[in-house]
Amino acid sequence: MTLSFGFDLSLAVLTLAVAGYAIGARESFASVVAFISYGVLLALVWVRLSAVDVALTEAAIGSGVTGALLIGAAAKVGEGAVDAPRSVRGAGRLLTALFCIATTLGIATAFLSLPEKAPTLAPLAAEHLPSTGLGNPVTAVLLSYRAIDTLLESVVLVFAVVGVWTFASDRDWGGRPESPGKDRPEQPLTFLGQILPPLGILVGVHLVWTGATEPGGAFQGGTVLAAAWILVMAAGLRKPPSIEGAWLRFALIGGPALFLGVGVAGFALAKAFLAYPEGHSKAFILVIEAALTFSIAIALGLLALGAPGRKGHP
Amino acid sequence: MNAVTLAGLAGAALIGMGLFGLVTHSHILRKIVAFNVIGSGVFLLFGAVARRGAASGLNADPVPQALVITGIVVAFSATALAVALLLRYFKEVGSPFLADDPGAGASQPDHERP
Incomplete structure (x- = not known):
């Protein structure tokens, strides 16, 4: 057993143990905290699979923003009353456990019996990389070869925001979401809220810029910007925005709208939807990424804030 | 056994664990957490399967x-x-709990048709 395999094995065991705690913990708050740590460990597993782009996304979105969202929800709903309906117990629990073990064994068997030679599009992706002007093949897939997936993904974020807003009561419509922090934040939080955001903006922009050649990109960078925004609001330095603000709605749809516009312009410039003119791919991709990053940051922040509530009414 | 196989098996285990949590918990937030564990397990399994296709000088597909x-x-x-x-x-x-089962509300009178 080599050293690196020992590391991988301990990492896998630790990840599974933390995930197990997230599932089995007695309190929902502890479960959410375990889930966040699990996300960070999972990001390390992704690094070990040489998928650094995925690792960044998992750490930023899968663990970070999802964690902020779940912690907020856990604090609001609490553990529930004592006479609450019990979770599945006794024979039903045992039966469920057996079924889940069978599921895992089935998937594991299928995974282990895959044919030795795996199909791959990697050679094709590498071959055409120079024509995109990019150095990071993952960014090339996201914004050039399969740009339509990314366009739809950015639209999904907008729809999710609309969906979350529809859960507001009629009387709260047009109000502000509740602030993610306390009414009177502690001083260290205010301090961090003043110190960290400039750094966050720098890191976010850096991630987008280097995304062309190194791991990183619009989604990872946008998440860091969203995190900086959430921190500023949690520290009580700025109020959450009113959902009726015109600038907010423009910022939310600006990225996807520009992306769509470039896509339609592709008919005139390069004879296909979402095609970039020969030799100018990189410039187009950078402009789209910049606008997309901003819209993603706004969308993620709004999703983490949730529906407008009475407390935050102007 | 290498890092890729290990990640694939871990993905399979995560799916099973998440499924168990999704079925057995009655607290909705716990169900959401469990569902996310299933999701990340599926991603990990997918990533491990895909990692086998890494080729042509790239680290990963x-x-x-x-x-x-x-x-x-x-x-x-x-x-x-x-x-x-x-x-x-x-x-x-x-x-934050779902009602125990649909039969729990049976004591309330149903709306009968005229």
């Missing part, structure tokens, strides 16, 4: 990586929607 990145973002959108639904349900019902 970029196409599946891009798919997983898209998947993580969409999973977050779905989670945000689920949490918003939970918070509204909590506001209306005052409890």
Whole structure:
């Protein structure tokens, strides 16, 4: 057993143990905290699979923003009353456990019996990389070869925001979401809220810029910007925005709208939807990424804030 | 056995664990957490399967990586929607639990047809 395999094995065991705690913990708050740590460990597993782009996304979105969202929800709903309906117990629990073990064994068997030679599009992706002007093949897939997936993904974020807003009561419509922090934040939080955001903006922009050649990109960078925004609001330095603000709605749809516009312009410039003119791919991709990053940051922040509530009414 | 096989098996285990939590918990937030564990397990399994296709001088196959990145973002959108639904349900019902089973409300008189 080599050293690196020992590391991988301990990492896998630790990840599974933390995930197990997230599932089995007695309190929902502890479960959410375990889930966040699990996300960070999972990001390390992704690094070990040489998928650094995925690792960044998992750490930023899968663990970070999802964690902020779940912690907020856990604090609001609490553990529930004592006479609450019990979770599945006794024979039903045992039966469920057996079924889940069978599921895992089935998937594991299928995974282990895959044919030795795996199909791959990697050679094709590498071959055409120079024509995109990019150095990071993952960014090339996201914004050039399969740009339509990314366009739809950015639209999904907008729809999710609309969906979350529809859960507001009629009387709260047009109000502000509740602030993610306390009414009177502690001083260290205010301090961090003043110190960290400039750094966050720098890191976010850096991630987008280097995304062309190194791991990183619009989604990872946008998440860091969203995190900086959430921190500023949690520290009580700025109020959450009113959902009726015109600038907010423009910022939310600006990225996807520009992306769509470039896509339609592709008919005139390069004879296909979402095609970039020969030799100018990189410039187009950078402009789209910049606008997309901003819209993603706004969308993620709004999703983490949730529906407008009475407390935050102007 | 190498890192890739290990990740694939871990993915399979995560799916089973998440499924167990999703079925056995009655607290909705716990169900959402469990569902996210299933999701990340599926991504990990997919990543491990895809890693086998790494070739042509690249460290890893970029196409599946891009798919997983898209998947993580969409999973977050779905989670945000689920949490918003939970918070509204909590506001209306005052409890973070789903009713035990549909038969529990049987003591209330049904609306009978005229």
